[in-house]
Amino acid sequence: MKLLILNxxxxxxxxxxxxEIYGTQSYRDLEAYLxxxxxxxxxxxxxxxxxxxxxxxxxxxxxxxxxxGIVINxxxxxxxxxxxxxxxxxxxxxxxxxxxxxxxxxxxxxxISYAGLACKMTYQGHGFAGYRMAMEFLCGAGx
Ligand code: DQA
Numbered sequence: 001m002k003l004l005i006l007n008x009x010x011x012x013x014x015x016x017x018x019x020e021i022y023g024t025q026s027y028r029d030l031e032a033y034l035x036x037x038x039x040x041x042x043x044x045x046x047x048x049x050x051x052x053x054x055x056x057x058x059x060x061x062x063x064x065x066x067x068x069g070i071v072i073n074x075x076x077x078x079x080x081x082x083x084x085x086x087x088x089x090x091x092x093x094x095x096x097x098x099x100x101x102x103x104x105x106x107x108x109x110x111x112i113s114y115a116g117l118a119c120k121m122t123y124q125g126h127g128f129a130g131y132r133m134a135m136e137f138l139c140g141a142g143x
Contacts, residue, residue: 001138002045002046002068003038004045004060004069004071005070005072005135006048006049006071006073007072007073007075008050009076009077010051010075012027021100022100023128025128029128031047033132034135037131037132041135046067053081053084057083057087060084067093069096070093070095071135073098078113084114096119096121096122096123096138098123098124098133100127105125
């Protein structure tokens with residue numbers, strides 16, 4: 001099982017950005033967490049972060065035929081990007097959406113998720129653990 005883990009804009013600023021919402025752990029900490037959890041689950045992962053919508057679209061397209069599933073935290077693009085939604089639909093790979101924070105409990109504009117329309121499941125408000133849940137879902141019986 002090979003999973004692509006995609007992270008959108010400003011997630012590289014974890015630890016610095018709004019720690020009261022996103023916590024004090026850094027993006028490097030998140031990467032280390034993902035690798036450790038993937039190893040426990042016995043799934044292979046590739047991790048990619050970008051602040052650019054088109055780069056995320058490119059990586060989703062390139063996943064076709066190379067990965068078995070996608071875990072995606074599109075960050076702010078969640079609420080704006082039809083291009084990311086269309087890319088997820090185009091490749092048709094099982095995808096799971098993750099948000100560190102509970103987006104439904106925040107500003108109303110965060111309640112809309114375009115990417116989520118192409119995802120089998122969403123985990124939000126669980127911090128780093130949401131990514132583990134997403135990997136479990138895709139590596140286990142959930143997908
Ligand atoms: C986020 C939630 C988004 O609304 C926000 O724009 C982010 C991070 C989260 O992980 O909680 O950048 O996706």
